[in-house]
Amino acid sequence: MERDQVILKLENLTMQFGGLVAVKDFLMDIRAGELVGLIGPNGAGKTTIFNMITGHYKPTAGRVIFDGRDITGLPPHQIARLGIARTFQNIRLCKEMTALENVLISFHPRLRSSLFGALLPVFGYGREEREMREKALGLLEAVGLAKWADFRAGGLPYGLQRRVEIARALATTPRVLLLDEPAAGMNPQEARDLMGFTLTIRETFGLTIFLIEHVMQVVMGICPRIRVIDFGISIAEGTPEEIRSNSKVIEAYLGEEARRV
């Protein structure tokens, strides 16, 4: 796919939960290789948009077009296999498994061995398992996690867990990566490190990244284009400078301050 071609097209996505309209008429074109930020106050509908893209929610209305193909309503595992990977706002690692095993999970959909191939010792499953492990180790090394490979994922410090989760998403060989508040719960320094990390993997893996953030400052440094939503409705889009000075955005975030008090 060439750069600048639209890879993910969100057409009037709407999600209604009973009487609550969580997202209304969300429209967006994301081009290959882009790094787009999506920000908005708590409860604005950001995660809901991700869930509609990944098939966890079936949109009340609208379509998701990935690489020219309508993927609306496909089950999550199929969407993942097509090349859209994600992380979760509350890290969802398989805590009792090692970091390496977490990455290996993502290789399973592309396993060549059949079930019987894996159960019987004569079909060379051992070789495929070794290959997968080497590949997974290579990936962990590429993201600077090699020495944590055999540690229980749930026992790692928070920041490392976040990276393992991203590594696991990368292992699905995605073309689009959705990151849901990756810097949540981090101190400013860790958040900056993570944003640097995000830029690195985008280059290394040739990714398109759609990034949700709650704290505006975090995305300001790295996303050339930012969309802002509030109460499920897009209120602004533009460069960090444009967003920073947009009165509607300021109002929305001030509104949140007020709501919090």
Next chain:
Amino acid sequence: MFPIFTLPRSEADTRMSGNLRVWCNRGLTALVLAGLATFIFFGDRHKDEFSLIWRILNLGAIYAIAAVGYTVINGMTGQFSLGPHGFMLIGGYLATLLILPLAKKRFVWILEPLIEPFASFTLPYSGFILALLGSGVVAVLAGLIVGIPALRGLRGDYLAIATFGFGEILFMLVVNLPSLTNGAMGVTGVPTYTNLAWSWGFLIALAYAAMRLKNSSYGRALRAIREDELAAESMGINVFRLKLLAFLFSAFCAGVSGGLMVALIGIAYPGLFSFFTTFYLLLIVVLGGLGSISGAIVGGFIFAAVFEALRFIDTAVVPGMRMVVFAIILILVMLFFRRGLFGQGEFSWDGLIAAVQRGLGRLSGAGGGHGAGSSHLKA
């Protein structure tokens, strides 16, 4: 320094000793298998002299087979099934229909004749393996009927409800399909083909398959489903298919187990496997450690031994009292011993050697306390 240059040396070292260790372990396993084969051979030849022990060893293997399957779906995959007794019942009846001699078939089905094709053929002893495989396959077919609708739903308790209902329906079917099952009267005179060679042979084969499953990419996907279904499907895992796979594996094991049981005790009747059987299996897999194959095997044999040892309670006190005892044991295990004997882990020679080293170290004083085993532990 690049981290890449600090790794290889130590890596290579451990890999060398690792290879040696693998071969040592394989040697030990081969020795044990040879020992087992000898034991099975002489055990079956002298079964009349040690009939109680021989019976317990068979029962243990039969429970262990069902428990190995049960721990794959309940423990490894984390899907709560209440179905094994139903699959055992199906397997038991299929084996009955396949191996009951023709003369017996004419004699037993007096009210309603047995339907074809079962009325006109029977397998000789040499076909017992086909009967047992058939028991497993028919249980798998039943498993498809229950599993496909029950596992599609997102809610975890669907499976428990559906499999519970399945067991009840199956009981009614067995009672009310006399032309197939001879109804409530059951079937007597089933040839008692089961011996240690069959029961232990199938246990070894199925436990081996379960271990390979657990250590493969499939097993990893199953464990991922247990830990976080949503995350697993987001990584491209077809959660439904894998749950079904685990469920069908457990059904196959239960079917074989039922076939072996009928051919051990020589009779089949509707209440042969009831909800109590599933309850016992639950006790076995929790006792062994949910998700541990080794635990399911050890648990199966412990259960068979204790169950026979406590037979006096039923005869001396009140019939059915044993069930109460086991209910109490299950509650105590759940409360105070939830990890079971093996946790989710497995028996391994390394683990055993490390344990022995620790034991010896403790005996010989403070010096050897930290054996090779403990230095492997991380985090």
